[in-house]
Amino acid sequence: MTIANAQKAAETTATGGRKRRYRGIDHLSAVDRVVVSLMIIIPTILVVGLVWFPAIASVLLSFTSWDGIGSLSAAKFVGLKNYSDVVSIYPPFWPAVQHNLIWFAVNFFLVTPLGIFFAVLLDREMKFSRVYQTALYMPVVLSLALVGFIWQLMYSKDQGLINAVTGSTIDWYGDPRYNLWAALLASSWRQTGYIMLLYLAGLKGVDPSLREAARVDGASETQAFFRVVFPVMRPINIIVLVVTVIESLRAFDLVWVINKGRNGLELISTLVTSNIVGEASRIGFGSALATFMLIISSIFIVIYLRIVMRGEQR
CATH class of the missing domain: 1.10.3720.10 (MetI-like)
Known part of the structure; x- marks a missing residue:
């Protein structure tokens, strides 16, 4: 094998290796995208469900009068009364x-x-x-x-x-x-x-x-x-x-x-x-x-x- 043929074979091998490597990277990238998506979606659901939703619900419930018994439909809207009571008449x-x-x-x-x-x-x-x-x-x-x-x-x-x-x-x-x-x-x-x-x-x-x-x-x-x-x-x-x-x-x-x-x-x-x-x-x-x-x-x-x-x- 001449030097030119050897160089050509090496280039072909390297190119093929790169192609196979790139195909592997492309394949892993799809998997990585799924993993990254799950890593984003799952914590987001947990944060929204365990932090943001209870916080927003507390703010909304603060404008109501509800003893926690029965459904939320029993909650009565009282506006800012709870806040005024907290500041003025709650010792x-x-x-x-x-x-x-x-x-x-x-x-x-x-x-x-x-x-x-x-x-x-x-x-x-x-x-x-x-x-x-x-x-x-x-x-x-x-x-x-x-x-x-x-x-x-x-x-x-x-x-x-x-x-x-x-x-x-x-x-x-x-x-x-x-x-x-x-x-x-x-x-x-x-x-x-x-x-x-x-x-x-x-x-x-x-x-x-x-x-x-x-x-x-x-x-x-x-x-x-x-x-x-x-x-x-x-x-x-x-x-x-x-x-x-x-x-x-x-x-x-x-x-x-x-x-x-x-x-x-x-x-x-x-x-x-x-x-x-x-x-x-x-x-x-x-x-x-x-x-x-x-x-x-x-x-x-x-x-x-x-x-x-x-x-x-x-």
């Missing part, structure tokens, strides 16, 4: 709003700085940093209901660790002077690890040259962090703000386990549940409370999305 509402604001303030002004502090320490790659990181993050994997039971061992009036050590007889979960702060301490124990992990991931993504430049300019570690590193983590700061607001609104499990959101532990989320699934079921009234939560959380989510999209455009 637990404003204490619940106040408690949610306190919950947010503690998470944002105390828990967040504490999480940042732990993230900065762990970012230095100190000895046993993996052990400390695991210990701090471990409560995050626990549900708030389980956290409530764990802290019951600490707060129990007769057998709790705190009263056993201090010799006091305070009913930490039962006394309205203390139960909100006791619940906040238990929640903060869990939330700190989550904030720590978010900021630790942000610190790992900061360009080391920025810190080197700040060090060359004579900045201390504290100055370098607040003037160089912290501003660079602006997306993380926004995420933490949105997460803190949403967590403050949806704080439910822990409080419900303690006393079902009564006796000084009223939150908007517990009021929604007690009105919808309580003894005197008021679906429309509870839906109005849920709509308040939806509006507040949606405002912060929209702000977050606008900032993210503006950053991507830049």
Whole structure:
């Protein structure tokens, strides 16, 4: 076989191989299209059915008076009456709003700085940093209901660790002077690890040259962090703000386990549940409370999305 024939045979083989490969790719592309379509359609159906439909239904039901018995045709349209009643003649509402604001303030002004502090320490790659990181993050994997039971061992009036050590007889979960702060301490124990992990991931993504430049300019570690590193983590700061607001609104499990959101532990989320699934079921009234939560959380989510999209455009 001459060199020309060999080259021709090689080209023919290569062309045929490419054709077969292209046919294979075309065949797989059809399969891939089906897989991708299923990956889009199935989650979309789940999100619409489990998130959007209940949310829209709650908004619509908030304009009605319905006790949940019988068909929806029994629901009576009352307009904005539920909203006016919530604001004006429902005594637990404003204490619940106040408690949610306190919950947010503690998470944002105390828990967040504490999480940042732990993230900065762990970012230095100190000895046993993996052990400390695991210990701090471990409560995050626990549900708030389980956290409530764990802290019951600490707060129990007769057998709790705190009263056993201090010799006091305070009913930490039962006394309205203390139960909100006791619940906040238990929640903060869990939330700190989550904030720590978010900021630790942000610190790992900061360009080391920025810190080197700040060090060359004579900045201390504290100055370098607040003037160089912290501003660079602006997306993380926004995420933490949105997460803190949403967590403050949806704080439910822990409080419900303690006393079902009564006796000084009223939150908007517990009021929604007690009105919808309580003894005197008021679906429309509870839906109005849920709509308040939806509006507040949606405002912060929209702000977050606008900032993210503006950053991507830049």
